[in-house]
Amino acid sequence: MIYICSMEKKVRVRFAPSPTGGLHLGGVRTVLFNYLFAKKHGGDFIVRIEDTDQTxxxxxxxxxxxxxxxxxxxxPDESPLHGGPYAPYRxxxxxxxYKQYADQLVNAGxxxxAFDTPEDLEQMRAQYKTDENPSPQYNHLLRTKMRNSITLSEAEVAALLAAGTPHVVRIKMPLDETVSFTDMIRGEVSFNTSQVxxxxxxxxxxxxxxxxxxxxxxxxMKITHAFRGEEWLPSAPVHILLWKYLGWSAEMPEWAHLPLILKxxxxxxLSKRDGDRLGFPVFAMDWTDPKTGEKTTGFKERGFLPQAFVNLLALLGWNDGxxxxxxxxxxxxxxxxxxxxHKGGAKFNYEKALWYNQEWIKRATAADLADQVAETLAAAGTTASNREVLLRVIDLVKERCTLMADFVTQGSFFFMSPSEFDTASIQPKWTDQKNMFFxxxxxxFESxxxxxxxDLEKTFKEIAAAHDLKPGELMLPLRIMLVGGKFGPGVFDIAAIIGKxxxxxxxxxxxxxxxHN
RNA sequence: GGCCGGUUCGUCUAUCGGUUAGGACAGCCCCCUUUCACGGGGCAAAGACGGGUUCGAUUCCCGUACCGGCUACCA
Structure with missing residues (x-):
């Protein structure tokens, strides 16, 4: 027998989100793994919007x-936004x-x-709920006790259908069969259909x-590889069976169930709540719920570089060895x-995420960062109009920034005089002698x-010597005069940039x- | 409860039968630095448990424990 090897087919993967809110870490990582796999194999990355739940x-x-x-x-190569040969993508x-396939399945047995109303289902669950079975399922046992085309006569079903009675179509899980498949991450996984x-x-x-x-x-859409979160594993047998019942087994994609990202x-x-509780973002970007107005901050607005965000996500559950x-x-x-x-879930570590961002800021050139830094500064009320100066400042301070917002504290004083000076740190040891020195x-300096x-440092040291003062006791006062506080790059570098x-x-x-104090 | 999955330093992980079990983040110490960082060096820190298989198991198999996911006319 000749098989069409999947490697000969063009790789096509899809990310299929449900548009119900902000995209969280795990979702973006699923996108990323899809994307990396597709690009690695010269394939296509499709985004399909799964908006089947109108409520x-x-x-x-x-x-x-x-x-x-x-x-x-x-x-994406194809999506509702980017178009593509298999539109619509919503x-x-x-x-x-979809109905024709549901009918096809019904006709084939x-x-x-099933004509059960939501109330019927609720009642059924209440009725059959026991300590041993806290959540009764609509399965091979219970379907014989419900109102469906298995328990009802053909005439009754026809009449209900003709009357337009609301109904659903349910898969008829076979009794005691083993459904198994090879997961790209987990290897062979199998299920007994009686349990589904x-x-x-x-x-x-x-x-x-x-x-x-x-x-x-x-x-x-000719998807060749289907990646999704581990929470989908339990319903995999349903999907495998559907591929089989629809007669498409030969074209079934390879599956990979990604490990979860844990709190x-x-x-x-990991949930949005954990981020709120522990003080770190969970969503990729800011998200405001249109109904509640509740705002959730994202990695972007928190000051992460996209390269860092992608990098840290990739290394959560994967490494190159x-x-x-x-x-x-x-x-x-x-x-x-x-x-x-990896097979196992990974606890999210925000400290490590910060480290990735710092690495990316350190490795970026001043020119790469310039626009974003200017924007960040502007948002904080500081205008960095001179690009030349901005670039010098970035090179001087970037290794002390882990988040983009750090450029505000580390960089503002280059462009405007500090609004506050930490004089409390120098006051106790302040003397007339030091006053004279300054x-x-x-x-x-003026001349x-x-x-x-x-040269500034040289002048500074010469005058210090003339006043019989050690440079060490004068550096901090000078720093506070120029910066406002006990931080920042070398004082003379700062003086050189801000000008005489x-x-x-x-x-x-x-x-x-x-x-005056 | 049932089904499925998972389990190496506090955390992320390397190891594809033989290693002093390696790295990174965080922590601690030292150096560099007349600030804060960066950088450099060092310390501490792990195979859940019990059985097998094997000359030899972190690695393969089984059981137990623990953790997680699912158990909707939601995805």
């Missing part, structure tokens, strides 16, 4: 998803195409109509559930392989012809503050 529709969520992908630089717009319930395939409103839609669309403390899936942890997207594409994705220093760090006039002004300003 959960959230305004703006879809646009948010695309904005996030754009920020991360993970551009399941709500594909609604009409693999699925059936009769999932709804087509809802009463005519929309498919995820179970039907994912199979139909993956087939129609840093305790256990369990070496000690290398910092990768560009191109390096990730080159190094990526599903075989090296008066003379400011005069000397300087050259204005470079090296500003340097002298700041020295005199603090001198007068000290005098």
């Amino acid at each position: 959960r529709f959230v305004e703006g969520a879809e646009a948010y998803i695309f904005n996030t992908l754009a920020w991360c630089g993970l551009t 399941q709500s717009e594909r609604k009409a195409s 693999f699925a059936y109509y 319930d009769d999932k709804v395939l087509l809802k009463a409103d005519g929309m498919p559930t995820y179970h039907l839609a994912v199979v139909v669309d993956d087939y129609l 840093p403390d305790g256990n369990g899936k 070496t000690d290398n942890e910092v990768f560009t997207i191109d390096e990730l594409i080159a190094a990526f392989s599903m075989e090296r994705v 008066i003379e220093l400011s005069k000397a 300087s012809i050259v204005w470079e760090a090296h 006039e500003e340097t002298v002004n700041r020295i005199q300003k603090v001198l007068s503050i000290l005098e």
Whole structure:
């Protein structure tokens, strides 16, 4: 027998989000693994919007998803936004195409109509709930006790259908069969069909559930590899069976169930709440819930570089087998392989995330950072109009910034005089002698012809010696005069950049503050 | 409860039968630095447990424990 090897087919993967809110870490990582795998194999990355639940529709969520992908630089080859040969890419717009497959399954005896109302189901669950079985399933046992085309006569079913009675289509899980498949990450996984319930395939409103839609669309869109979170593992047998019942087994994609991203403390899936509670972002970008108005901050607005965000996500559950942890997207594409994705979930570590961002800021050139830094500064009320100066400042301070916002504290004083001076740190040891020194220093600076760090330091030391003072006890006062506080790069580098006039002004300003205290 | 999955330093992880079990983040110490960082050096820190298989198991198998996921006309 000749098989068409999947390696000969063009790789096509899809990310299929439900537009119900902000995109969280785990979601972006799923996108990333899809993207890396596709690009690694010269394939296509498709985004398909799974908006089959009309009750959960959230305004703006879809646009948010695309904005996030754009920020991360993970551009889809096909999507509702980018178009493509298999449009539409929104399941709500594909609604009409699902019913025929549901009917096909019913006609073949693999699925059936169920007329139970939500109240009926609720009652059933209440009735059969016991301590041993806290959540009774609509399965091979219970379906015989419900109102469906298995328990009802053919005539009754026909009459109900003709009367337009609301109904769903459910898969008829076979009794005691073993369904197994090879997961790219976990190897062989198998299930006994008696343990799986009769999932709804087509809802009463005519929309498919995820179970039907994912199979139909993956087939129609010629998806070759299906990656999703581990939470989908339990429903995999339903999907495998559907591929089989629809007669598409030969084209079924390879599956990979990605490990979950866990909360840093305790256990369990990472949620938005954990971020709020522990003080770090969980969403990629800011998200405001249109209904509640609740705002959630994202990694972007928190001051992360997209390269760092992508990098840290890739290394959460994957590594290339070496000690290398910092990768560009191109390096990730080159190094990526599903075989090296972990099975176990990973607790999210915000400290490590900060480290990645700092690494990326350190490695970026001043020119790379300039626009963003200027923007960050502007948002904080500081105008950096001179690009030349801005570049010098960035080079001087970037290794002390872990978040973009750090450029505000580390960089503002280059462009405007500090609004506050930490004089409390120098006051106790302040003397007339020091006062005299700074008066003379400011005069000397004022009459300087050259204005470079090296010369300024030389002048500073000469005058200090003349006053019989150690440079060490004068450095901190000078720093506070120029910076406002005990931080920042070398004082003379700072003086060199802010210029003669500003340097002298700041020295005199603090001198007068000290005098009045 | 049932089903499925997972388990190496506090955290992320390397190891694809033989290693002093390696690296990174965080922590601590030292050096560099007349601030804060960066950088350099060092310390401390791990195979859940019990059985097998094997000359030899962190690695392969089984059981137990623990953790997680799922158990909707949600994805």
